[in-house]
Amino acid sequence: MDKIKNIFRDNAKYKILLLSVLITGLSYGLYKGMLDNFLAEVVQMGELDRGVTEFFRELPGILLVFILAAFYMLSAETLYKAGAVIMLVGMGMHALLPPTKVLATLAICMYSLGEHIQLGMKNTLTLGYAKPEHGGAALGVQSSVMQIGTLVGYLVIVAVFTMLSGAGTYTTFFLVAAGLAAVSMVFALRLTGKSKTDENKRRFYFHKKYRKYYMLEMFYGARKQVFFTFGPYVLILFYGANAAMISLLFAVSAVACFFASPLVGRIIDKLGYKVVMVADTLILVVVCFFYGFAHHLFSKDIAFIICCVNYVLDAVISLASMASNVYVQDLADNPEEVKATISTGVSINHVITIFIALFGGWIWETLGIETLFIVSAVLGLCNSAYAATVKSRNQLSEG
Numbered sequence: 001m002d003k004i005k006n007i008f009r010d011n012a013k014y015k016i017l018l019l020s021v022l023i024t025g026l027s028y029g030l031y032k033g034m035l036d037n038f039l040a041e042v043v044q045m046g047e048l049d050r051g052v053t054e055f056f057r058e059l060p061g062i063l064l065v066f067i068l069a070a071f072y073m074l075s076a077e078t079l080y081k082a083g084a085v086i087m088l089v090g091m092g093m094h095a096l097l098p099p100t101k102v103l104a105t106l107a108i109c110m111y112s113l114g115e116h117i118q119l120g121m122k123n124t125l126t127l128g129y130a131k132p133e134h135g136g137a138a139l140g141v142q143s144s145v146m147q148i149g150t151l152v153g154y155l156v157i158v159a160v161f162t163m164l165s166g167a168g169t170y171t172t173f174f175l176v177a178a179g180l181a182a183v184s185m186v187f188a189l190r191l192t193g194k195s196k197t198d199e200n201k202r203r204f205y206f207h208k209k210y211r212k213y214y215m216l217e218m219f220y221g222a223r224k225q226v227f228f229t230f231g232p233y234v235l236i237l238f239y240g241a242n243a244a245m246i247s248l249l250f251a252v253s254a255v256a257c258f259f260a261s262p263l264v265g266r267i268i269d270k271l272g273y274k275v276v277m278v279a280d281t282l283i284l285v286v287v288c289f290f291y292g293f294a295h296h297l298f299s300k301d302i303a304f305i306i307c308c309v310n311y312v313l314d315a316v317i318s319l320a321s322m323a324s325n326v327y328v329q330d331l332a333d334n335p336e337e338v339k340a341t342i343s344t345g346v347s348i349n350h351v352i353t354i355f356i357a358l359f360g361g362w363i364w365e366t367l368g369i370e371t372l373f374i375v376s377a378v379l380g381l382c383n384s385a386y387a388a389t390v391k392s393r394n395q396l397s398e399g
Contacts, residue, residue, distance in 0.1 A: 007137045012129035013191055014138075018145050020084070020187035021122060025146040027180035029153015030173055031091065031111070033247030034161065036232045038094075038170045043104045047233070051361020053105045054229045058357060060113040061350035067117070075194040076128070080121040084188040086114030088181040095174035099167070125191070151254050153177075157247035165242065205340035209331055212390055213341065214348055216277065216324050219383035221349035223284060224321075225356040226376040227291075227314045234291065234369055235311070239304040249308055253315040264319040273323035273330075277387035280320035281380035287314050288380065292373030327390065 008014040039045040045053065060067075071079065090111025097103045123139060130138035161169065206214075232249070235241040241249075268276050287310045294303035294310075325342055332338040364372045 004141060007131060007134045007141060008129050009131055013193070014126075014129040016187050016190050017122065017125055017129065018142065020184045020191075021142055022145045022149045023180050023184040023187065024084075024087070024118070025149020026153045027087075027091065027149075027177045027184060028115075029150040029155075030157060030177040030180070031094075031153075032150070033154045033157035033250060034170060034173060034243045035108075036236055036246055037161075037241075037243035038099075039104060040233065040236045042099045042167045042170055043101055045101060045104075047230075047237070047364040048361040049101055050229060050233050051357045051359070051364075053101075053108055054225070054357035054361075055354045056105050056109040057112045058225075058350055058354045059109065060116045062347065062354065064116045064120070065347055068120070076121045076124040076196065077191045077193050080118055080125060080191065081185075081188045083114045083116075083118030083121060084181070084185040086117065087111055088114075088178065088185050090114060091174065091178040091181045095171060095178050124196075128193075147254060147258060151251055154247045154251035154254065158244045158251065161242060161244035161247065170243075205337075205344045207337075207341070210328065210341050210345075212386070213324055213328055213331070213345060215386055216327075216383065216390075217345040217349045218352045219281075219379060219386065220321055220324070221352040222356045222379045223281065223376055223383065224318060224349075225353040226360055226372065226379075227311070227318075229357050230360055230364060230369075230372060231291070231311050231314065235304070235307060238295070238369065239300065239307065241304070249311060253312045256312050256316055257319060260316045261319055264316075265322060268320075268323050268326055273326045274387065274390050276320050276323040277327075277390065278384045280317050280323070281383040281387070283317050284314070284380040284383075285377045287317070288373040288377035292370045292377075296370075 004014075039050060039053065068079070074082075090107050090109075090113070093103065093107035093110060097107065122142065126138045126142045127135045157173070160173070232241075232246050235246065235249070264276075290306050290310050294306045297303070298306060324345070325338075328341050328345070329338050332341065360372055360375075363375060
């Protein structure tokens with residue numbers, strides 16, 4: 001606790017913010033840990049339906065820049081509070097409304113809107129509450145608090161759904177998650193101040209020297225979306241994984257990423273971002289192959305285990321996306337340009353993901369999971385080929 005005090009300003013309301021973030025993480029862990037199974041088992045969503053739902057879940061990410069621009073006069077604290085209220089409404093809709101495809105999709109979209117609004121604001125507030133030259137450490141604390149809450153939520157779902165199942169259990173835990181969202185909102189409402197929102201989040205920034213970064217973000221968004229949306233759904237619909245198993249998989253992935261993140265960062269520094277960007281998607285081809293074809297090569301039980309291992313491996317290699325941020329840093333003339341460019345890259349990422357979600361569901365339903373993951377592998381190869389054209393740090397310095 002003393003170390004945290006050394007990071008944040010004494011008069012800042014960082015404790016309230018961190019409590020809000022912790023409880024939000026716990027609520028999200030419960031929500032995410034059971035959502036895919038809820039959609040498959042209770043709402044009866046098929047492959048294409050899941051793609052459509054993901055389209056609407058990602059839509060707020062695209063609209064966020066316009067929303068923040070429209071409400072530019074509001075402080076970061078006010079927007080953070082608004083995000084908390086909207087997330088509570090979305091979670092409450094899951095708990096109280098009939099589990100139809102339309103209403104479930106609407107609830108997911110509502111929750112996602114609040115989540116996206118809060119995402120940028122909590123970073124802005126954290127940096128504002130930090131002591132000078134301690135911004136990175138403050139963001140690290142905030143991220144760790146969120147991860148701890150989310151992991152606990154996953155583990156609760158593992159424990160409960162190992163013993164219980166059925167629509168009533170899902171409803172009960174949506175109510176619990178909504179209750180936690182309400183508690184988080186209460187803490188959020190206690191935040192005072194008029195912190196300015198990050199202007200880089202309210203506009204697009206394009207420059208020709210970043211065109212390769214923008215293209216890499218498109219490829220990354222496409223390959224990420226296939227696994228994020230359809231990875232768990234393959235395990236549920238094709239292999240019959242229950243909520244406890246899926247939540248355990250999420251928990252293992254979270255722990256693996258927690259320990260792998262510093263290692264990946266060191267690899268990027270040692271080998272360079274170009275090598276990592278190329279190798280990342282070459283490994284992805286292997287992951288996609290086993291995810292799409294394991295059931296042809298092994299018994300169903302063995303294939304299921306192989307797919308689970310590959311899901312975790314995909315989560316770990318996704319950390320290599322940090323390499324593109326380092327690439328931007330080397331190209332940029334100042335820190336503000338870095339923030340603006342990465343913010344625009346995230347928006348580009350979201351644009352491509354919503355279309356991949358739609359087409360991915362259609363490909364799976366009409367052509368099978370093999371074709372879906374062949375497409376993902378091809379996108380990975382395209383990413384590697386394009387990343388190979390990027391100038392390394394030495395080449396940039398020589399240029």
